[in-house]
Amino acid sequence: MNGHALLEAREVSVRFGGLTAVDDVSAAFAPGELVGIIGPNGAGKTTFFNALSGVIAPTSGELFALGRRLTGAAPHRYAQQGIARTFQTPRVFASLSVQANVDFGLQFAGRNRQASWLLKDTASILNLIGLTAQAALPAGAITPSQQRLLEIGMALATRPKLLLLDEVAAGLAESEVEAMAQLIRRLRDELDLTVIWIEHAVTTLMRHVERVIVLHQGRKIADGSPAEVVRNAEVVEAYLGDEMTEAA
Amino acid sequence: MKRDLLILFSLAGWALAVPHYASEFAVSMALTCLMYATLSSSWSLFCGSTRYLSLATSAFFGIGAYAGALLLEHVSWLVAIALGGTIAAAVAVLMGLAVLHLRGTYFAVLTFGMTELIHHAITYWEKQVTGTVGRVLTVVPERDTVYLTMLALAVAAVLVSIAVRRSRFGLAMAGIGADEQRAQTLGVNTRLVKVAGFALTAAFAGAVGAVMSVRWTYIDPATVFNPFIGFQTVLIALVGGAATLWGPLIAAVVFSLLAETLRLQVPQLYMMSLGLLLILCVLYLPGGLASLRWQTFGLWRDDVRDWWRDLRRPAEKKVAP
Numbered sequence: 001m002n003g004h005a006l007l008e009a010r011e012v013s014v015r016f017g018g019l020t021a022v023d024d025v026s027a028a029f030a031p032g033e034l035v036g037i038i039g040p041n042g043a044g045k046t047t048f049f050n051a052l053s054g055v056i057a058p059t060s061g062e063l064f065a066l067g068r069r070l071t072g073a074a075p076h077r078y079a080q081q082g083i084a085r086t087f088q089t090p091r092v093f094a095s096l097s098v099q100a101n102v103d104f105g106l107q108f109a110g111r112n113r114q115a116s117w118l119l120k121d122t123a124s125i126l127n128l129i130g131l132t133a134q135a136a137l138p139a140g141a142i143t144p145s146q147q148r149l150l151e152i153g154m155a156l157a158t159r160p161k162l163l164l165l166d167e168v169a170a171g172l173a174e175s176e177v178e179a180m181a182q183l184i185r186r187l188r189d190e191l192d193l194t195v196i197w198i199e200h201a202v203t204t205l206m207r208h209v210e211r212v213i214v215l216h217q218g219r220k221i222a223d224g225s226p227a228e229v230v231r232n233a234e235v236v237e238a239y240l241g242d243e244m245t246e247a248a
Numbered sequence: 249m250k251r252d253l254l255i256l257f258s259l260a261g262w263a264l265a266v267p268h269y270a271s272e273f274a275v276s277m278a279l280t281c282l283m284y285a286t287l288s289s290s291w292s293l294f295c296g297s298t299r300y301l302s303l304a305t306s307a308f309f310g311i312g313a314y315a316g317a318l319l320l321e322h323v324s325w326l327v328a329i330a331l332g333g334t335i336a337a338a339v340a341v342l343m344g345l346a347v348l349h350l351r352g353t354y355f356a357v358l359t360f361g362m363t364e365l366i367h368h369a370i371t372y373w374e375k376q377v378t379g380t381v382g383r384v385l386t387v388v389p390e391r392d393t394v395y396l397t398m399l400a401l402a403v404a405a406v407l408v409s410i411a412v413r414r415s416r417f418g419l420a421m422a423g424i425g426a427d428e429q430r431a432q433t434l435g436v437n438t439r440l441v442k443v444a445g446f447a448l449t450a451a452f453a454g455a456v457g458a459v460m461s462v463r464w465t466y467i468d469p470a471t472v473f474n475p476f477i478g479f480q481t482v483l484i485a486l487v488g489g490a491a492t493l494w495g496p497l498i499a500a501v502v503f504s505l506l507a508e509t510l511r512l513q514v515p516q517l518y519m520m521s522l523g524l525l526l527i528l529c530v531l532y533l534p535g536g537l538a539s540l541r542w543q544t545f546g547l548w549r550d551d552v553r554d555w556w557r558d559l560r561r562p563a564e565k566k567v568a569p
Contacts, residue, residue, distance in 0.1 A: 053433060054433075055429060055432075055433065074432065074437070074438070074439065075429070075432040075433045076432050076433075076434075076435050076436055076437045076438070078433070079432075079433055079434060079435040080435055084433070085433055087430070091427050091429075091430045093423065093426045093427065093430070094426070095426065096422075096426070104419065104423060104431075104434055105434045105435065107416050107419055108416075108420070108431075108434050108435030108436050109434055109435020110435070111435075154430075154434060155433075155434075157434070158434055158435055
């Protein structure tokens, strides 16, 4: 990493009244990294994501994209800086067609950004996520797993540098999970995207990422390669022990 | 698009002819129709697509009416109307910056509260500073000028609606209506879009107010800031179908005719039918009158038949031993 990280969180905390959901977390993400974030339920993973994408302003701490301060900016500014995200429960525009959902991002954050030929237009994005056949259907009428793919397509339409994926494999069948993981790797390899991927199912995630950040009760307790992380005593204690060793 | 324009121009052509053959009463009725058509189409333009239910129409209408009444002594007719719209839009920008981060009921109640605030602030100013409560308009243009100006405003409101629906601005507003946060994360500057949309709506309401002020020749805050104008605009848009282009227009005509015919003879009956129509529409026709199709009647018929069958079934069981 030379110069600035693509996205950097410095001592970010998010508090809701008396509850500290994210507690003093610092992390930097370099171009082309594939990073997983794991942690038990309520560890603050999604809240951390909301802070990284500008959906929630951190109570304290700073956020930088390529050295530019973004703390407190509205979410559209994050999108304009090339930070895209998906939501845990798909939030597609149900009454619009699949095609129009993808086109939305191209009309706004993705409009004046340079893009790889894979993200050239709506058709190429639909092709990339494999929803070409569903293009004309209303987004509310496709299956939940297709909606997850569409979420990714909508985020890709903003032509991002960094993609935040919030539990995109949750509730998918075994084979679908594998296909999703393949797609994510492909996005990283072919589009040179930085991908940060939250997943509750640790085993799947560990197989595909090169770096894992572990959150526990809002704090970052480990940050390293999957092999390092599973040997970390604090992680094993805080987390689920057996499932962890299994994954390694 | 082409069809919409065609419908618009044929309607406009028809309306253009009204002052030449119709009676004084019919022209006045047509003017009311056009007034509500403009108000509710421009209301739907912003509120229908973003689902921010604004009750501030009467504030912008009143501001436009006052501005028009005061300015008409100094500037020409069209300039007075343009200024009425501009001043209303400027107030909408300020109001929007203050309240457009709120959603749902909070937004609706606050816009209504601000309308009352503006109404009473102007009443106070009139009493304390100028020492009067109302104003008599001395310079009044001809009836046909007023009518044609209102017609032009109505056509402009529909034209702007058609243009906005096809623009990125319209897409942004639709995105805000569907899922505001999602639209933001896809790059929509929601604050800017909302304030601009709100101001556009207000500009039309202000211009309509400026035109209508000369119809009354005497205006006071209670008349021009009448909350009924705001409520009726919202009702018309909702009954007609706020998400559609023609719904508000159809409903504006239906309501204005109802209003003019019923209000004079039996005012209570008018308000009652207004309320009843709103309830029926919300319950059975959430997309508004514009979503009515021949199939809709079929569905209703099936519903009634099923209901009737369910009603009879227990009775048949009783007969069987």
